[in-house]
Each structure stands twice: as structure tokens, then as C-alpha cells.
Amino acid sequence: MGIRRGWRAVAAVSLAVLAALAAGCSSSPSSSSSSSTPASSGSTPAATSTSAASAAAAGAPISVASLASLTGAASFAGWQLGAKAYFDYVNAHGGINGHKVNFTILDDAGSPTQAALLARKEVDAGVVAFAGSISLSDCAVNGKYYDQQGIVSIDVGSDPTCFDNPNIDPVNSGPSTDSELQMVFAAQDLHDTKICMISDAVPGEDPDFQAAVTGFEQVTHLTITKWIKDWPLTASYAPAVTQLESAGCQAVALPFEPSGAVPLLADAKSDGITNITWISGLALYAQSFLSSAGSSANGMYLGLEFAPPGAPGTAQMTAAFKADNIALSEPEESSYTAAYVLGTVLATIQGPITRASVLAAFRAMQPLSVPTMGTPFTFGTATAHHPNQAAYVVKVQNGAFVDYKAGESWLTAS
Amino acid sequence: MWQSALIGLVQSGGAYALLAVCVILMYRTTGVLNFALAAIGVAGTYAFSSFYTSGMNLAEAAIFGILIGAAASVVCGLIYIRWFFDATPTYRAGVAIALLVGTAAVTIRIFSDQPREIPALIPGSGFAVDGVVMTPTTIFGIALAIVFTLLVTQMLHRTRRGLQLRAISQGPVASELLGLPVRPLTLAIWGGSGAMGTIAVMIISPGLSDEVESISLVIVPALAATLVATFRRYWLALISALVLGGLQGLLLYYQTLIRYEEVIPFVVVLGVLMWDQRKELWDEAR
Numbered sequence: 001m002g003i004r005r006g007w008r009a010v011a012a013v014s015l016a017v018l019a020a021l022a023a024g025c026s027s028s029p030s031s032s033s034s035s036s037t038p039a040s041s042g043s044t045p046a047a048t049s050t051s052a053a054s055a056a057a058a059g060a061p062i063s064v065a066s067l068a069s070l071t072g073a074a075s076f077a078g079w080q081l082g083a084k085a086y087f088d089y090v091n092a093h094g095g096i097n098g099h100k101v102n103f104t105i106l107d108d109a110g111s112p113t114q115a116a117l118l119a120r121k122e123v124d125a126g127v128v129a130f131a132g133s134i135s136l137s138d139c140a141v142n143g144k145y146y147d148q149q150g151i152v153s154i155d156v157g158s159d160p161t162c163f164d165n166p167n168i169d170p171v172n173s174g175p176s177t178d179s180e181l182q183m184v185f186a187a188q189d190l191h192d193t194k195i196c197m198i199s200d201a202v203p204g205e206d207p208d209f210q211a212a213v214t215g216f217e218q219v220t221h222l223t224i225t226k227w228i229k230d231w232p233l234t235a236s237y238a239p240a241v242t243q244l245e246s247a248g249c250q251a252v253a254l255p256f257e258p259s260g261a262v263p264l265l266a267d268a269k270s271d272g273i274t275n276i277t278w279i280s281g282l283a284l285y286a287q288s289f290l291s292s293a294g295s296s297a298n299g300m301y302l303g304l305e306f307a308p309p310g311a312p313g314t315a316q317m318t319a320a321f322k323a324d325n326i327a328l329s330e331p332e333e334s335s336y337t338a339a340y341v342l343g344t345v346l347a348t349i350q351g352p353i354t355r356a357s358v359l360a361a362f363r364a365m366q367p368l369s370v371p372t373m374g375t376p377f378t379f380g381t382a383t384a385h386h387p388n389q390a391a392y393v394v395k396v397q398n399g400a401f402v403d404y405k406a407g408e409s410w411l412t413a414s
Numbered sequence: 415m416w417q418s419a420l421i422g423l424v425q426s427g428g429a430y431a432l433l434a435v436c437v438i439l440m441y442r443t444t445g446v447l448n449f450a451l452a453a454i455g456v457a458g459t460y461a462f463s464s465f466y467t468s469g470m471n472l473a474e475a476a477i478f479g480i481l482i483g484a485a486a487s488v489v490c491g492l493i494y495i496r497w498f499f500d501a502t503p504t505y506r507a508g509v510a511i512a513l514l515v516g517t518a519a520v521t522i523r524i525f526s527d528q529p530r531e532i533p534a535l536i537p538g539s540g541f542a543v544d545g546v547v548m549t550p551t552t553i554f555g556i557a558l559a560i561v562f563t564l565l566v567t568q569m570l571h572r573t574r575r576g577l578q579l580r581a582i583s584q585g586p587v588a589s590e591l592l593g594l595p596v597r598p599l600t601l602a603i604w605g606g607s608g609a610m611g612t613i614a615v616m617i618i619s620p621g622l623s624d625e626v627e628s629i630s631l632v633i634v635p636a637l638a639a640t641l642v643a644t645f646r647r648y649w650l651a652l653i654s655a656l657v658l659g660g661l662q663g664l665l666l667y668y669q670t671l672i673r674y675e676e677v678i679p680f681v682v683v684l685g686v687l688m689w690d691q692r693k694e695l696w697d698e699a700r
Contacts, residue, residue, distance in 0.1 A: 236621040239666040258529035292529040
């Protein structure tokens with residue numbers, strides 16, 4: 001009997017361990033930063049490098065790396081495929097001034113330790129710059145190191161420290177500008193006066209949203225009508241929808257991931273609420289969101305940090321994505337933009353391409369017009385960088401994204 | 415304020431009540447505290463969503479989803495019968511936790527974690543009571559919870575099968591030796607609970623984040639309600655579950671209290687346990 005009891009204990013513990021392992025291997029994104037966790041449409045990459053051997057790219061290869069949280073608590077899997085597509089495209093068309101680009105994507109699994117180790121490993125290995133990094137820890141952990149080593153990172157900023165470093169320059173607008181522009185759009189373009197926001201309970205994001213509210217109130221001279229903060233990720237959205245309607249909100253900024261936006265919009269639709277305009281951002285710009293939200297998303301607006309595919313100037317991006325067989329969506333576009341900026345500046349360098357010459361080129365550069373950004377990319381000698389201050393507005397109509405105003409869809413923070 | 419409480423009660427309370435009654439039924443008849451009930455319901459609900467979005471009509475998709483939830487539950491039941499039939503409640507609880515995690519993992523593997531449409535079980539706009547919309551699905555959820563509780567209590571105390579089930583809960587081995595169809599009845603309980611759990615999740619999930627982990631954790635308020643009912647009183651579990659839903663809705667009304675909404679079930683659990691152990695504490699103090 002003692003042996004049977006012991007066997008069962010082993011079986012129970014084994015079952016629990018196996019189940020925990022299975023759950024760990026199938027972790028799903030849980031981050032709800034408005035410009036973070038994607039509705040990814042790309043395949044999950046492993047550490048990968050481009051090695052497209054173009055016969056025309058005969059000079060010494062340029063090493064570029066991207067540090068990303070591909071696995072772990074909040075996964076940005078797929079976002080780097082845009083940067084890879086750019087460098088693959090460039091390599092296939094002669095490289096940068098005859099130099100092939102060796103682009104490596106590294107997974108820090110959301111771990112600060114891993115982010116630090118990988119950055120140092122790559123710098124020691126001779127990378128000249130980082131491009132398209134999107135990591136939970138990179139900026140906070142490696143910012144000072146990049147400054148000490150004189151290396152540039154053109155990244156997709158996922159936390160405030162990315163926007164507060166002399167060597168890191170994010171191409172995205174970040175959650176505070178993103179949400180601010182959504183509310184400014186409601187006031188200036190939709191002429192709404194009762195503007196609200198609901199944000200969910202993701203640790204550390206309240207200061208960004210507070211900055212967005214402050215910026216909105218300064219620009220429009222309106223006061224936000226209602227701001228529901230820290231909505232629990234496991235709670236029903238029905239009470240929130242009722243509170244927003246009771247407050248008389250005409251427009252609501254919704255910096256949510258699809259997992260939150262879909263049930264909230266469905267609830268609003270089932271409650272028969274038609275007098276609220278919902279405005280959100282990049283995270284919802286995906287066909288998978290349209291498919292799951294259905295008609296409940298019709299009439300909502302999205303303020304995108306980058307021009308969508310098909311907008312003027314995006315032909316090269318479309319071709320690059322097609323060549324790499326990547327579905328066009330904003331998350332991948334963000335890393336493509338970062339890679340584009342780096343590639344463009346690398347092409348201006350005369351002489352050896354080293355991290356010193358790259359940094360010097362960025363410090364000396366003039367504002368750069370980037371087809372996918374609404375404001376010029378800048379670097380210079382500033383101690384902090386936040387060049388993207390615009391949103392490209394699209395509307396959801398009949399289950400598709402359409403430009404808000406053809407040719408005039410850029411909205412800037414002013 | 416009361417609107418927020420009413421929303422919580424109707425949107426979530428019915429589903430919590432269905433799950434709570436199922437948990438007590440399973441515990442009283444099979445001796446298993448089934449932490450995995452909501453996770454099993456998620457599997458059935460995701461199947462429902464997949465069938466519906468692939469073109470099946472709502473009713474057929476719902477029936478197939480419920481059947482898949484029931485089947486997944488029967489599989490879990492078979493695991494218990496095969497390896498843990500006469501295990502102690504502690505072992506069984508440990509296995510139930512493992513099944514919760516494992517079921518959630520398998521669901522993500524099969525259905526992926528992409529956003530999905532989970533349609534309302536019963537379409538229609540319902541009616542409003544002082545600004546609070548009562549949709550057909552939420553009304554159905556509460557009504558079903560009441561009817562199910564009535565059926566379970568009547569079945570257990572007034573039918574021969576109910577008597578057999580109560581005998582099994584007291585001693586499965588002895589019941590089997592006496593010739594009762596222990597294993598088929600146990601599997602029937604697992605299957606029926608799985609089906610009810612799936613319906614509960616179908617009712618509540620359209621208004622929740624569609625992440626598997628989030629929806630699987632709706633078992634927590636249900637467990638809090640079963641604890642208040644001391645794992646015996648079905649009607650008390652029903653009422654506790656409805657009150658818990660209302661309490662969560664009430665907390666969501668106040669900005670300063672929003673972040674504590676998820677804590678409410680744990681506070682209830684702690685409160686009940688401390689009250690239950692009050693004599694021990696006081697005797698030790700003396």
C-alpha cells in the first residue's frame with residue numbers, strides 16, 4: 001500500500017510538471033502596451049540572419065543586429081521580419097555601396113540578463129549598429145552601454161527609457177504620443193468635445209497615458225471627460241462601456257490589444273451604443289482583428305504610427321515584404337522603418353563603416369524624410385530622441401481599413 | 415453605482431453560478447475538486463468559435479462546441495478513473511491543477527492565440543433596465559443556473575441515480591463492490607459537468623479578453639462561491655456566485671477600487687477559511 005501511495009504521488013507530481021512544461025512552451029502574449037504586443041501575422045523567427053548572396057555585393061559585409069523579446073512574458077515575435085525583409089531586399093539589389101548586410105536577430109526572451117549578454121556579445125563580435133530592436137529590457141539595461149561603446153540603436157521603443165538616450169532613437173511614436181494623437185484627432189477632426197480614454201492594467205504604463213492626457217489638454221484646451229484607468233485584464237468590459245456611455249463620451253481613445261478591444265467593441269454593439277466613436281492604434285491594424293471584431297469595429301478609427309502599405313512611398317516596402325513572403329502589417333513595418341533609416345544613413349558614409357563612423361553619420365545627419373513616417377527622422381547631438389510625432393489615420397469601413405482622407409491622412413501633434 | 419453591480423451580476427454571475435454548482439456536484443459525487451472545469455469550457459468554446467467562423471450556423475456550432483467540451487471532460491475523467499480512482503483528495507486536487515494547466519496549454523496549441531470572434535450564444539439585443547442591457551444570453555445564463563441547480567438538487571435527493579451517486583462519493587470502491595455502475599456514472603458526471611462548464615464559458619467569454627489564461631481563471635470566483643457554500647449547499651453556491659459577480663461589478667465602478675476587483679474572490683476564500691478555523695485560532699491563543 002505504501003508503494004502504491006508513493007507511485008501515485010510520483011504520477012501526480014509528474015503530471016503536474018509535464019503540464020507546467022506544456023504551458024510554458026505555449027505562452028501567449030500578455031503585454032497590453034498599446035504599441036507593443038502585436039497581432040502578429042508573421043511566422044515566429046528563431047535567431048536568424050540574412051545571407052542573401054548577391055553577386056553585386058562584393059565589399060566587406062556590414063554586421064547589424066536586432067535584439068528582440070521573441071519569447072517570454074510578452075512576445076514580439078514576428079516584428080523583426082520587416083527589418084529582415086529590408087536587408088534582404090537591399091542585399092538582392094547590390095547591398096549598401098557594394099557591401100552586403102549580415103543581419104542577425106537575437107531573442108532575449110524578455111530577460112534583462114539575456115539582453116545584456118547578447119548586446120555585449122554582438123558588440124564584441126563587431127556589429128556596427130542595432131536596427132529594429134524591440135525588447136522589454138534592451139533600452140533600460142543596455143542604454144548606458146551603447147553610449148559608452150558609441151554604438152547606435154535605431155529601434156522600436158517599447159518603454160520610456162528608449163526615448164531618453166542619446167544613442168537610441170526609436171522610429172515609433174510610443175504610447176503617450178499615440179494616445180495623445182488619438183484624442184487630438186477626435187477634437188480637431190471629428191469636432192467632439194467630450195473625449196474619454198480607457199486604459200488597461202499594465203504595470204508602468206500610467207505615466208505614458210498621463211502624459212498623453214496632459215498633452216491632449218494643452219493642445220486642444222479641452223479637459224478629458226472621463227479616463228478609466230487600470231481596467232483589469234480579466235474583467236468583463238460591460239461595466240466600462242456603461243460608464244463611458246453614462247459619462248456622455250463622444251469619442252474614446254482605446255489603447256488596447258485586440259484581445260481587449262474585440263470584447264469591448266462587441267459589448268458596445270450588443271448594448272446598442274452607436275454614439276461613441278472608438279479610436280485606437282497600431283496594435284489593431286491587422287486583418288485578424290477585423291476578422292474577429294466583425295461589424296462591431298465599423299466606424300472606428302486607428303491612428304497608425306507608420307503609413308500603411310499602399311500609401312505613397314511604400315512601394316519598396318511592399319516589394320520587400322512580398323519577396324520575403326511576409327504579410328503586410330504595422331508591427332513588421334516598424335522594424336522595416338528602423339532598418340530603412342539605418343540603411344539610408346549607412347549609404348552616406350564614405351570610407352570604412354565602423355560603429356564610430358556610423359555614430360558620426362547619425363550625429364551629423366540632417367532631418368531625413370522617411371516614406372513611412374509622418375515627421376522627419378532626426379538624430380543629431382540631442383541627448384534624447386523622439387522624432388515620430390505623427391499618426392496616419394485610417395477608418396474601419398465595411399470590414400476593411402480605408403484612408404481617413406486620401407492624401408491628407410497624416411495627423412501631427414501640434 | 416448599482417448599475418455597475420447589476421451589470422456584474424448579470425454578465426458574470428450566471429456563469430459563475432453554473433460553474434460553482436458543477437464544482438460542488440463533481441466534488442460530492444466523484445471526490446474531485448475540478449480546477450480545470452473552466453479551462454475545459456474554454457476548449458469547447460474555442461471549438462464553437464472556430465466552427466462558427468468557418469461557416470457553420472450558430473446553433474450547430476454551439477452543439478458541437480458543447481460536445482467537444484463534454485468529450486474533453488470525459489477524457490479527464492478517464493485519467494482519474496484509470497490512475498487516481500482511489501487516491502486521496504489531496505492527490506486528486508493536485509491532478510486537477512495539472513489538468514487545468516495542461517488543458518489551457520493544449521487549447522492554445524490547437525486553436526492558437528490569435529484574436530477570435532466568440533459570438534453571443536443567443537443573438538439579439540435584449541432590453542434595458544435603467545440603462546443596464548439584459549441580453550438574451552445573460553438572461554439565459556441566470557435562468558439556466560437556477561434550473562440546473564433545481565435539477566441537480568432534485569436528482570440527488572429524490573432519484574435512485576442520485577442515491578447511487580451519493581453512495582459513490584462516500585466510498586467508490588465499496589460502491590463498485592456492491593455492483594453499482596461506478597465508472598460509467600463517474601464518466602457521466604464528468605461529461606455533464608464538462609458540457610455545463612462549456613455553456614458557462616460560452617455565456618461569459620464574449621465580454622472578456624479572449625486569452626485562454628484569462629477565461630480559464632473564471633473558475634476562481636466559482637470556487638470562492640463553492641467555499642461559501644461549504645461544498646454542500648447548491649442554492650447557497652448559486653446565490654454566492656451571483657453576489658460575487660455583483661460585487662466585482664460594484665468595485666469596477668470606483669476608479670480607486672478597480673485594481674482590487676480581481677482580488678475579491680481570494681478575499682472571500684480567505685475570509686471563509688479564517689471563519690471556519692476561528693475556533694482553532696482562539697483555542698491556540700488561550
